[in-house]
Amino acid sequence: xxxxxxxxxxxxxxxxxxxxxxxxxxxxxxxxxxxxxxxxxxxxxxxxxxxxxxxxxxxxxxxxxxxxxxxxxxxxxxxxxxxxxxxxxxxxxxxxxxxxxxxxxxxxxxxxxxxxxxxxxx
Numbered sequence: 482x483x484x485x486x487x488x489x490x491x492x493x494x495x496x497x498x499x500x501x502x503x504x505x506x507x508x509x510x511x512x513x514x515x516x517x518x519x520x521x522x523x524x525x526x527x528x529x530x531x532x533x534x535x536x537x538x539x540x541x542x543x544x545x546x547x548x549x550x551x552x553x554x555x556x557x558x559x560x561x562x563x564x565x566x567x568x569x570x571x572x573x574x575x576x577x578x579x580x581x582x583x584x585x586x587x588x589x590x591x592x593x594x595x596x597x598x599x600x601x602x603x
Contacts, residue, residue, distance in 0.1 A: 482507070482510075483495060483503075483507065483529060486510075486522065486525045486526055486529060487526055487529060487530075488526070488577065488578065490575050490576065490577050491526050491529075491530060491572075491575075491577050491578070491581065493575070494530060494533050494571060494572060494575055494577070495529060495530060495533065497533065497536045497571075498532065498533055498535065498536050499535065499536065499539070501542075502532045502533075502535050502536070505532065506528070506529045506530070506531065506532060507529075509528055509531070509597075509600045509601050510525065510528050510529050510600075512599070512600035512603055513525075513528045513596055513597055513600035513601075516596040516599055516600055517592060517593065517596035517597075520593070520596070521580075523578060523580040523581045523584055524584060524589065524593050524597075526577075526578070526581045526584075527581050527584035527585050527589075527597075528597055528600070530568065530572065530577075530581070530585060531565075531568070531585065531597070531601065532564060532568065533564075533568040533571055533572065534560075534563070534564035534565060534566065534567030534568025534569070534570075534571060535564045535568075536571075537560045537564070537567045537571070538557045538558070538560040538564065539557065540557055540558070544557070544558070548562055549562070565585075568585065569582065569585050569586055572585055
């Protein structure tokens with residue numbers, strides 16, 4: 482399913498994610514597509530790639546919790562907290578579709594923004 486949605490370049494980014502983040506992105510994608518059945522390919526790709534920046538930090542479960550709570554202060558913890566910006570930078574460097582980049586940066590139609598936020602927060 483992921484290979485069907487993502488371009489080859491986008492897929493190469495996605496496979497860099499830890500398995501836990503890949504599983505999360507698939508669950509979010511599934512909820513997202515139920516909530517927004519007319520989603521574009523770019524919207525679907527942005528949802529699948531939304532946590533790609535977490536691959537930079539490479540933290541395990543407990544370290545992620547500590548980073549989220551502000552208990553960890555190292556470079557990797559900061560990378561984890563800034564994963565959205567790091568993911569966008571990784572995507573830019575990979576030269577993925579500009580439409581996907583825009584969506585990853587927070588752009589897009591309001592129905593997309595709402596459906597994605599709802600799917601990611603369940």
